[in-house]
Amino acid sequence: MFYRTQHFASALALCSTLGAVVSEAKIFQTPRDVHDATYDFIIVGGGTAGSVLANRLTEDPNTKVLVIEAGGSNEGVLASIVPFLGVSLPNTEVDWNFTATPQESMFNRTFHYARGHVLGGSSSINLLTWNRGSNDVWDNWANITEDQGWSWPSVEKYYLKTSRLVAPADHHNTSGQVIPAAHGNGPVQVSLAGFPSELDDRVINTSRQVGGKFRFNEDINAGDSVGFSYLQASIATDTRSSAATAYLKPVEKRSNLDIVLHTQATRLIQTGYRKDTPEFKAVEISNGPTSPCFLVHAKYEVILATGVVGTPQLLQLSGIGPKKALNALGIHSIVDLPDVGQRLADHPMLPNYFSVNSNGTFDIVLRDQSVFGALLEQWNTSGTGLFVNSPSNTLGFLRLPPDSAILKNRTDPSSGPLSAHTEILFVDGYAQFGDIPQPPTGNFLTLLTAVVSPASKGSIFIASADPFEKPLINPAIYSDEFDLLAMVQVMKDSQEFVQSPAWTGFVSATFGALNGVTTDEAMMTYARNFTVTVNHPVGTASMSPKDAKWGVVDPDLCVKGTLGLRVVDASVFPQIPECHPQSLVYTLAERAADLIKAAH
C-alpha cells in the first residue's frame, strides 16, 4: 500500500461516496466537477506542451480529452499580456514559487525558481525569447536516443507547425534582420522588437565591424545558432503569444475538450497489469492539502505534461522512480526507475551591470509611476511604445574556440559546431535579477551572461509523500567546473564587446560589485555570488534508447516499464539545448501528438 497522511486517508474515503456532478461548462473550476469521468486521454498539466496536445488530440471530434491544470486562467493577467511586464510575474499567483536548495558551488546561496502555475504554463510567464535550437541540437537528440525521428530533418515540419513570423509593432522594415523563409505557419506568433532601443545599432554594428567570435547571424533560427542577432520573441506584434493564447483559446469551444482548473494531480493510480507490466490509467486529483481527492480515468493514456518539476514529482509520488529512495519516504515502489528526477540541467545566468552616459535607458520607467502609467496607456490605446518589447532587443551566442583551454582534456559539452557555449543578452536598463535591487538613481546597461552548454547535472526529488509539499530542486550550478570557467570567459567577452568603437562614450564604468573585478579569481567569486537561473531547466525524465537502462522514457516518450503512460514536456529533453527552450517544447509536443495519434 501507499503511505498516506491522515487527511489523504479520509479524502479517499470521500472519493467513493461522492457522485459525479454534471456541468455544462467546458472549463471546470474544481476537481469535483470531473469526478469519476472517463476520457480517451487525460493530459496532466495545461502548460506549454499540454496545450499543444490538447489542441492536436481534439482535432478528431470523436476523441475526448481532459486537461488538468493546477493554476487558473491566463486571461486578464495583465503582466502575462503586456510583453514588457512579464518580468514581474515570478512570485505572484501564476508562479509555483519554488526555491533552489543551497548551492554548494555558490557559497550555499539559494535563489527563486519560477515555473508557470496557470494555463499556458511557463509560456504564460516566460521572457518570450524564441529560439528553435541549432540543427545540431536535434541531430544530437537523434544520436542519443538512437531514433532518427528526433533529427532535424524529421522534426522540421513540426517546428514549422508551431509558429509564424508576424510584423513588429512599429512595422519597421525587417529586411536583413530575419530570414522569413526559415519560419513556418503555426499558431504561435513571433516578431522582432517593435520599439527600438539605443543599444540595437551598437550591438549589430559591433558584430558586423568586429566579426569573428562576435559575428553577425541574420537569423539564429535558421540552422546555425551561433552569432549576434536581432532577438525574435513570442509576441503577437504587441501582445504575448503563449500556448494558452495560440493553442488553447482557439479550440476552447470544442465539445470533446474539457479543462479543469485549480486542480492538482496528486498521484497516478495503477489500474492493472498487462503481461506483468503495470498500467497507469487513472489520476488522483485534489485542490488542496485539506480538500477531498477524486479520480479520473483514461481509456487510452495518461499524458504527463507537468513540466520539469511537476513530472518527476508526480512520478515519484506514484511509486515510479528510484526504489530505495521512495521506500525511505514510505512510498511503495511500483517501477524502479533510478533516473526519475536525475539529469537536471539548467543555464546559469549572471547579471553584469554598467553605468552609462545616457538618459535613454528604461530605468526611469521603473522609478516613476507617471512614466510607467503613460507607457501602459500608450500600449493600451495604440499597441506601441516600450511595453511591446521583451526585455532585450538583441542577443549573441558565442562558441569557444576549439583550442580553448577550457575544452582541454574533456569532451565538448555542446551539441555540435552549430551550437554555442555561452550567451550575452543586452538590456537597456537595470535588469534586476536575484537579490541586487535597482539603485534609486542612475542609468544602466545590463549584460546578462549565460552558459548555454552547461556540464553540471542536478536533481529534483520529493521531500515527502505529501503531494502539496514542494520538492527539493537542486540544479547543482557550477558543480562541473567547465560551467564556471565558461562563465568567466563570457564575462570577459561581454566586456570586450562593449569596449568596441560603437560603444565609445556610452558605457562609463562597471557598476556595483563588478567594480574592480578584473582577475579570473575575482570573476569566479562574482559569478558564485550573483548567478541565478535563466529558468531553462530540462532533463528530469530523460529520453533514452528503447532498451537503455538509463533514462525514464523511450524515444516515443512512453515511461519505461509502464503501460498507458507518456511524458511530453521539457523533462524528456535528453540534453539541454544551447538556446532558450520554449520553441523546442512546442516542437516536441507537435511530434508527440502525431506519435500518440499513430499509436491509437
Ligand SMILES: Cc1cc2nc3c(=O)[nH]c(=O)nc-3n(C[C@H](O)[C@H](O)[C@H](O)COP(=O)(O)OP(=O)(O)OC[C@H]3O[C@@H](n4cnc5c(N)ncnc54)[C@H](O)[C@@H]3O)c2cc1C
Ligand atoms: C520565468 C521564466 C522565463 C523563461 N524565459 C524563457 C524565454 O525567454 N524563452 C524560452 O524559450 N524559454 C523561457 N523559459 C522556459 C520555457 O518557458 C519552458 O522551458 C517551457 O515553457 C516549459 O514547458 P513545459 O510544457 O515543459 O512546462 P510548463 O509550461 O511549465 O507546464 C507545466 C504545467 O503543468 C502544471 N502542473 C504542474 N504540476 C501539476 C500537477 N501536479 N497537477 C496539475 N497541473 C500541474 C503547471 O501549473 C503548468 O501549467 C522561461 C521560463 C520561466 C519560468
Ligand SMILES: *[C@@H]1O[C@H](CO)[C@@H](O)[C@H](O)[C@H]1NC(C)=O
Ligand atoms: C507565490 O507567492 C506570491 C507572493 O507570496 C503569492 O501571492 C502567490 O499566491 C504564490 N503562488 C502560489 C501558486 O501559491
Ligand SMILES: *[C@@H]1O[C@H](CO)[C@@H](O)[C@H](O)[C@H]1NC(C)=O
Ligand atoms: C555549505 O553547506 C554544506 C552543508 O551544510 C557545508 O558542509 C559547507 O561547509 C557549506 N559551505 C559554505 C561555503 O558555507
Ligand SMILES: *[C@@H]1O[C@H](CO)[C@@H](O)[C@H](O)[C@H]1NC(C)=O
Ligand atoms: C551524430 O552521429 C553521427 C554518427 O556518429 C555523427 O557523424 C554526427 O556528427 C553526430 N551528430 C551530432 C550533432 O552529434
Ligand SMILES: *[C@@H]1O[C@H](CO)[C@@H](O)[C@H](O)[C@H]1NC(C)=O
Ligand atoms: C526593405 O528594405 C530592403 C533592403 O533595404 C528593400 O530592398 C525593401 O524594398 C524594403 N521593403 C520595403 C517594404 O520598404
Ligand SMILES: *[C@@H]1O[C@H](CO)[C@@H](O)[C@H](O)[C@H]1NC(C)=O
Ligand atoms: C540627463 O538629464 C539630465 C537632466 O535633464 C541632464 O542634466 C543630463 O545632461 C542628461 N545626461 C545625458 C547623458 O544626457
Ligand SMILES: *[C@@H]1O[C@H](CO)[C@@H](O)[C@H](O)[C@H]1NC(C)=O
Ligand atoms: C485599456 O483601456 C480600456 C478602455 O479604455 C480600459 O477599460 C482598460 O482598463 C485599459 N487597460 C489598461 C491596462 O490600462
Ligand SMILES: *[C@@H]1O[C@H](CO)[C@@H](O)[C@H](O)[C@H]1NC(C)=O
Ligand atoms: C590536460 O592534461 C594534460 C596531460 O594530462 C595536462 O598536462 C594539462 O595540464 C591538462 N590541461 C588542463 C587544462 O587541465
Ligand SMILES: *[C@@H]1O[C@H](CO)[C@@H](O)[C@H](O)[C@H]1NC(C)=O
Ligand atoms: C551603426 O551603423 C550605421 C550604418 O553604418 C550608422 O548609421 C550608425 O550611426 C551606427 N551606429 C552606431 C551606434 O554605431
Ligand SMILES: *[C@@H]1O[C@H](CO)[C@@H](O)[C@H](O)[C@H]1NC(C)=O
Ligand atoms: C562576494 O560576496 C561576498 C559576501 O557578500 C563579498 O564580501 C565579496 O566582496 C563578493 N565578491 C565579489 C567579487 O562579488
